[in-house]
Amino acid sequence: MAAATLRPGAVRSLSCPSCGAAVVLRGLAWTQTVACASCSAVLDARDPNLAVLQRAASRMRVEPLIPLGARGDWRGAPYEVIGFQQRTIRTPDGAWSWREYLLFNPYRGFRYLTEYDGHWTDVVPLQALPEVGGGAHAAAAYEGRAYKHFQTARAETTFVLGEFPWEVRVGDVAEARDYVAPPHGLSAESTDDETTWSKATYVDAAEIWRAFKVEGRPPSPQGVYSTQPNPLAARARARWAAFAVLAALLMLTLFGRAVLSANREVFSRQYVYRGTTVPDAPAAPGAAFVTPTFELPGGPSNVVVETEASVDNQWLFVEYALIDEATGQAYDFGREVSYYSGRDSDGNWTEGSKRDRARIGAVPGGRWFLRVEPSGDAAGRSIAYTVRVRRDVPTLAYYLLALVALAVPPVVGTLRSASFETRRWAESDHAPSSDDDGGDDDE
Amino acid sequence: MTAGLPGRVTGRQATCPNCGAPILFIWSGAVQTTCAYCQSVLVRHDLDLERVGAVGDVPPDSSPVQRGATGRWRNRGFTVVGRIMYEYARGGWNEWHLRFDDGTGGWLSDAQLEWAVTTLVEPAPRLPFGVGLRRGQSFVIGDATYTVSTITRARYRGVEGELPFVYWDKAEVQFVDLRTPAARFATVDFSEDPPLVFAGEFVAFDDLQLTGLRAFEGWPPPR
Numbered sequence: 001m002a003a004a005t006l007r008p009g010a011v012r013s014l015s016c017p018s019c020g021a022a023v024v025l026r027g028l029a030w031t032q033t034v035a036c037a038s039c040s041a042v043l044d045a046r047d048p049n050l051a052v053l054q055r056a057a058s059r060m061r062v063e064p065l066i067p068l069g070a071r072g073d074w075r076g077a078p079y080e081v082i083g084f085q086q087r088t089i090r091t092p093d094g095a096w097s098w099r100e101y102l103l104f105n106p107y108r109g110f111r112y113l114t115e116y117d118g119h120w121t122d123v124v125p126l127q128a129l130p131e132v133g134g135g136a137h138a139a140a141a142y143e144g145r146a147y148k149h150f151q152t153a154r155a156e157t158t159f160v161l162g163e164f165p166w167e168v169r170v171g172d173v174a175e176a177r178d179y180v181a182p183p184h185g186l187s188a189e190s191t192d193d194e195t196t197w198s199k200a201t202y203v204d205a206a207e208i209w210r211a212f213k214v215e216g217r218p219p220s221p222q223g224v225y226s227t228q229p230n231p232l233a234a235r236a237r238a239r240w241a242a243f244a245v246l247a248a249l250l251m252l253t254l255f256g257r258a259v260l261s262a263n264r265e266v267f268s269r270q271y272v273y274r275g276t277t278v279p280d281a282p283a284a285p286g287a288a289f290v291t292p293t294f295e296l297p298g299g300p301s302n303v304v305v306e307t308e309a310s311v312d313n314q315w316l317f318v319e320y321a322l323i324d325e326a327t328g329q330a331y332d333f334g335r336e337v338s339y340y341s342g343r344d345s346d347g348n349w350t351e352g353s354k355r356d357r358a359r360i361g362a363v364p365g366g367r368w369f370l371r372v373e374p375s376g377d378a379a380g381r382s383i384a385y386t387v388r389v390r391r392d393v394p395t396l397a398y399y400l401l402a403l404v405a406l407a408v409p410p411v412v413g414t415l416r417s418a419s420f421e422t423r424r425w426a427e428s429d430h431a432p433s434s435d436d437d438g439g440d441d442d443e
Numbered sequence: 444m445t446a447g448l449p450g451r452v453t454g455r456q457a458t459c460p461n462c463g464a465p466i467l468f469i470w471s472g473a474v475q476t477t478c479a480y481c482q483s484v485l486v487r488h489d490l491d492l493e494r495v496g497a498v499g500d501v502p503p504d505s506s507p508v509q510r511g512a513t514g515r516w517r518n519r520g521f522t523v524v525g526r527i528m529y530e531y532a533r534g535g536w537n538e539w540h541l542r543f544d545d546g547t548g549g550w551l552s553d554a555q556l557e558w559a560v561t562t563l564v565e566p567a568p569r570l571p572f573g574v575g576l577r578r579g580q581s582f583v584i585g586d587a588t589y590t591v592s593t594i595t596r597a598r599y600r601g602v603e604g605e606l607p608f609v610y611w612d613k614a615e616v617q618f619v620d621l622r623t624p625a626a627r628f629a630t631v632d633f634s635e636d637p638p639l640v641f642a643g644e645f646v647a648f649d650d651l652q653l654t655g656l657r658a659f660e661g662w663p664p665p666r
Contacts, residue, residue, distance in 0.1 A: 028505035028659065029502075029503050029504045029505040030505050030555060030556075032534060076666075077665070077666070078662070078663065105662070106505060106507055106556075106659045106662050107507050107556070107648060107656065107662075107664075107665040108556065108648050108665070109555060109556025109557060109648070110555065110556065125557065127557055127559070127622070127626050127628070127645035128622060128623065128624055128625060128626035128645065129590055129592060129622040129623060129624055130624060131624050141624070142624065165534070165555050166533060166534060167533065193533070193593070194578070194592070194593045195578065195592070
């Protein structure tokens with residue numbers, strides 16, 4: 001009985017009445033229950049003799065990854081690990097266990113670190129009462145953030161070590177309702193007497209290892225955890241942001257190109273096709289003729305040859321050659337202009353167009369002319385047509401293609417992020433096979 | 444049950460009628476205080492101190508607050524002058540008696556180092572607490588809707604220092620705690636009829652700006 005030195009503020013050291021091992025008390029007078037680190041017996045810390053509340057329930061032993069007594073600077077204040085418990089959810093599909101480390105500071109109180117499959121969260125008790133909508137699967141709202149219901153399950157305490165400021169026993173059961181808004185989560189634990197809320201925030205294990213000077217490296221996390229921030233979502237968002245920037249740049253370039261490009265008409269002349277080619281003026285009889293030379297200004301840039309013909313239920317085919325006066329270099333191409341219209345049981349119809357544009361890329365500057373060889377079904381009626389040559393014309397299609405290509409990484413990223421979310425929700429009460437979401441919260 | 448020694452009050456000083464130790468009042472309006480040496484509960488009658496046949500009986504505890512500590516709440520300074528310790532089936536909590544700089548009183552609740560400041564709502568609101576009172580029920584107090592979070596039967600475990608009333612009855616009393624989504628807090632004390640309603644809010648430790656706290660061996664004082 002004399003073993004208990006109740007000097008406030010000091011660490012107490014006692015002997016376990018069950019196995020005789022030393023029991024250290026770090027949680028000052030707050031500690032109600034302590035589980036012997038040696039034999040796992042649960043003892044009444046308020047009793048000077050440490051009355052045994054519960055003998056070790058089984059030989060199963062879980063070693064805490066952060067040792068009891070470890071102290072670290074955590075969230076702006078020194079905290080000491082004083083308690084450890086493992087809790088388990090049993091479902092028909094199996095059992096899931098996570099571990100809770102109780103942290104203590106004599107001024108700032110208690111908080112927790114939890115670990116499941118290598119995933120860690122920092123948990124603080126909540127004094128406020130989050131709002132929950134009606135229905136078992138309703139969402140919760142707190143601090144202006146909406147939390148989706150993740151799971152409701154019976155959590156059983158399956159192993160305890162060290163001190164707790166409440167009475168704890170192996171076999172304690174509470175109903176735990178979990179809500180997520182990664183990287184945060186809310187948890188409501190209900191017993192017959194009370195419901196306590198807490199808020200969890202996903203943390204990088206390496207940060208804990210550094211703060212509490214834990215030896216070695218933290219085990220790597222397995223799978224996807226309920227409150228784990230979706231790194232793929234962040235990546236997808238980053239890619240969309242990059243896409244937005246690049247698309248804006250592209251549009252700016254297109255705009256600049258439209259403004260700055262010469263888009264200059266360097267040649268235009270009207271001709272008439274009369275079955276046999278007779279240029280209107282200056283005329284030279286014969287099937288083929290050449291245009292006067294014209295200047296293509298600037299370095300290599302595109303050239304658009306436009307053929308506009310007054311075809312009416314006719315076709316006109318023009319065999320072109322764009323020829324460099326100095327070198328004789330030629331670009332050969334054939335273009336057809338045809339336009340048909342009529343009326344049938346469905347009403348009026350048209351087919352084709354009276355205008356054609358041919359684009360030739362990267363044509364060097366210099367003096368050029370066109371060789372023109374038209375043919376068509378004039379059938380007595382003449383076809384007037386205009387040949388126009390434009391230099392340096394902006395091309396929308398290339399920009400659209402570039403835009404589509406740019407969109408590929410963010411779209412892929414979004415698809416992969418969605419697959420991460422599927423894995424997150426696979427362990428919830430809302431596994432995608434049943435329904436994609438719990439009830440809507442209209443709070 | 445008055446002890447033989449005279450307990451005279453002169454200014455803020457007095458002597459304990461039980462053991463003769465000096466009693467220093469922090470708050471001149473105190474109705475009751477305890478002797479720091481013999482733990483006697485002393486009731487003040489104008490210039491006399493009467494021992495009411497009880498001891499303060501404060502068990503060892505680890506609240507970092509102590510008598511004489513100061514802090515701030517809602518832009519008002521306060522001094523801690525006394526406390527009531529409550530106990531219930533699953534533990535206990537402290538209600539530290541505060542005197543604000545403007546002369547009004549309040550309570551700083553320390554429940555396992557979760558902090559709340561409340562003041563008495565006057566006149567006592569008539570809350571429709573029926574026989575079927577249960578957790579989850581909502582009530583409007585002042586400008587907020589509160590939800591019942593816990594219903595506790597507690598008794599006081601001990602008293603220390605200066606209190607605004609004579610209080611040493613140890614009968615079990617029902618307490619109903621109510622909370623809001625914005626961390627407002629109210630507690631209803633059924634020791635009187637109509638019940639006393641205290642309303643306020645949960646406060647982060649740092650926001651209380653407490654000074655004059657207890658020191659704990661091996662722990663740095665809070666920054």
